[in-house]
Amino acid sequence: MLSLIPLTGIPIVQPRDDLGELIAASLAPSGVAPLGDEDILVLTQKVVSRAENRFVDLRTVQPSPRALELAARTSKDARAVEVMLWDTDEVVRVGPRVIVVRHRLGFTCANAGVDASNVAEPGAEMVLRLPDDPDLSARRIRARLRELTGAAPAVVISDSHGRPWREGTVGVAIGVAGMLPVQDLRGVPDLFGRALQITLVGFADQVAAAASLVSGQANEGLPVVLVRGLPFQPDDTASARQIVRPPEYDLFR
Amino acid sequence: MLSLIPLTGIPIVQPRDDLGELIAASLAPSGVAPLGDEDILVLTQKVVSRAENRFVDLRTVQPSPRALELAARTSKDARAVEVMLWDTDEVVRVGPRVIVVRHRLGFTCANAGVDASNVAEPGAEMVLRLPDDPDLSARRIRARLRELTGAAPAVVISDSHGRPWREGTVGVAIGVAGMLPVQDLRGVPDLFGRALQITLVGFADQVAAAASLVSGQANEGLPVVLVRGLPFQPDDTASARQIVRPPEYDLFR
Numbered sequence: 001m002l003s004l005i006p007l008t009g010i011p012i013v014q015p016r017d018d019l020g021e022l023i024a025a026s027l028a029p030s031g032v033a034p035l036g037d038e039d040i041l042v043l044t045q046k047v048v049s050r051a052e053n054r055f056v057d058l059r060t061v062q063p064s065p066r067a068l069e070l071a072a073r074t075s076k077d078a079r080a081v082e083v084m085l086w087d088t089d090e091v092v093r094v095g096p097r098v099i100v101v102r103h104r105l106g107f108t109c110a111n112a113g114v115d116a117s118n119v120a121e122p123g124a125e126m127v128l129r130l131p132d133d134p135d136l137s138a139r140r141i142r143a144r145l146r147e148l149t150g151a152a153p154a155v156v157i158s159d160s161h162g163r164p165w166r167e168g169t170v171g172v173a174i175g176v177a178g179m180l181p182v183q184d185l186r187g188v189p190d191l192f193g194r195a196l197q198i199t200l201v202g203f204a205d206q207v208a209a210a211a212s213l214v215s216g217q218a219n220e221g222l223p224v225v226l227v228r229g230l231p232f233q234p235d236d237t238a239s240a241r242q243i244v245r246p247p248e249y250d251l252f253r
Numbered sequence: 254m255l256s257l258i259p260l261t262g263i264p265i266v267q268p269r270d271d272l273g274e275l276i277a278a279s280l281a282p283s284g285v286a287p288l289g290d291e292d293i294l295v296l297t298q299k300v301v302s303r304a305e306n307r308f309v310d311l312r313t314v315q316p317s318p319r320a321l322e323l324a325a326r327t328s329k330d331a332r333a334v335e336v337m338l339w340d341t342d343e344v345v346r347v348g349p350r351v352i353v354v355r356h357r358l359g360f361t362c363a364n365a366g367v368d369a370s371n372v373a374e375p376g377a378e379m380v381l382r383l384p385d386d387p388d389l390s391a392r393r394i395r396a397r398l399r400e401l402t403g404a405a406p407a408v409v410i411s412d413s414h415g416r417p418w419r420e421g422t423v424g425v426a427i428g429v430a431g432m433l434p435v436q437d438l439r440g441v442p443d444l445f446g447r448a449l450q451i452t453l454v455g456f457a458d459q460v461a462a463a464a465s466l467v468s469g470q471a472n473e474g475l476p477v478v479l480v481r482g483l484p485f486q487p488d489d490t491a492s493a494r495q496i497v498r499p500p501e502y503d504l505f506r
Binding site for chain 2 (some may be wrong): 001002003004005031085095098100107108121148160164165167168169170171172181182183200201202203206207210211212213214230242243244245249250251253
């Protein structure tokens with residue numbers, strides 16, 4: 001049985017909060033202590049970005065001509081678009097209300113992950129950028145948990161992405177530590193002993209999607225979910241960059 | 254707490270097997286009886302296609318010129334490509350080893366969902382098509398379970414889809430019964446009372462992705478997963494067609 005358990009009692013995270021410490025303190029009240037190396041912790045990017053103080057006060061931002069042009073086409077705040085461009089390697093598509101970009105982290109996503117939901121009081125004119133290096137964030141949280149609890153679970157940092165062709169956002173992994181994010185089943189036999197053709201499984205993305213069912217998108221205040229009972233392939237050098245499809249295999253650039 | 258429990262003891266399903274009966278019989282041995290209206294059952298498309306006898310013997314298929322041309326470009330069996338074209342409204346992209354199509358069911362997916370893995374003994378030259386109407390399949394299984402157990406859980410039929418830009422397949426919903434597949438959070442307040450901008454959540458897709466972590470892709474033989482402890486929005490007229498993004502909002506056609 002696979003269990004997904006939201007950690008309760010985590011306050012609204014503030015810049016420079018120690019996420020490892022907040023998580024360690026919430027394990028017993030959430031009924032999931034002790035933590036084990038075979039557990040997976042999924043944190044929303046938002047809570048990580050908050051702790052890493054990735055806030056930008058839009059009143060300090062001067063939009064570039066490119067930001068002004070994109071803002072006009074998308075009815076967005078030009079200063080927020082300017083922040084998006086800071087993290088953008090390439091603008092992939094522009095829709096009536098969305099700018100799809102290739103983020104400097106490699107992922108293709110809407111609005112470069114810059115978001116004003118669950119960020120600050122209405123009227124505060126604040127947006128939040130993705131963590132600077134989500135893999136590094138995940139590794140740090142894992143190391144801190146090992147210090148505090150003795151256990152080093154896998155850590156996934158999740159974001160909610162839209163997708164071509166399908167309605168609705170789904171959780172995906174943008175940072176990982178301790179766990180291979182993509183499983184290679186090449187050559188594994190099927191039920192009839194035939195070697196599998198579909199070989200790569202988006203394991204970390206499925207973990208993020210599952211956790212997103214529990215953490216919610218609105219005002220649930222459950223930014224960390226413990227996944228227990230799911231075997232994974234440990235890997236101390238894993239990176240969410242492994243999820244980014246190499247350009248030469250990408251049919252949709 | 255959200256639990257995902259694979260139903261054990263379901264045999265390799267054969268054409269005309271009664272899936273509702275197989276599921277009902279496996280509930281007690283799997284430790285999940287009684288079934289409730291608030292449960293969700295996720296079935297792989299493969300087990301549904303098997304029960305509905307969606308096998309095609311390639312020795313009976315005569316490839317069209319279009320199939321021969323696409324097969325040459327993709328190193329695929331031209332007869333399998335012909336079967337893919339039966340279910341294809343439009344070829345979207347052709348890669349070295351994949352044909353991405355808009356399926357007549359509305360979804361954009363690789364190879365029209367036609368697959369030879371977990372289908373038959375090596376050498377049998379059989380492929381399996383998607384269910385003819387996965388929503389109808391889901392509704393029938395739900396109705397049969399209500400007859401047999403008194404409870405009518407939500408039912409999701411899942412498939413594994415690749416995605417642009419990201420490595421690895423993930424479970425998605427191609428048929429649903431009893432549950433809204435896309436949740437609309439428009440106007441729901443965030444933690445700070447600000448109305449959400451990102452409004453649609455791919456709920457059924459996330460359920461399918463979560464279940465796929467448990468059912469596996471290879472020889473696990475766990476085609477049905479019970480999801481328990483996850484609130485959903487009941488809807489007796491729901492359809493996976495609601496997941497298909499309308500063409501006018503699709504930036505990647």
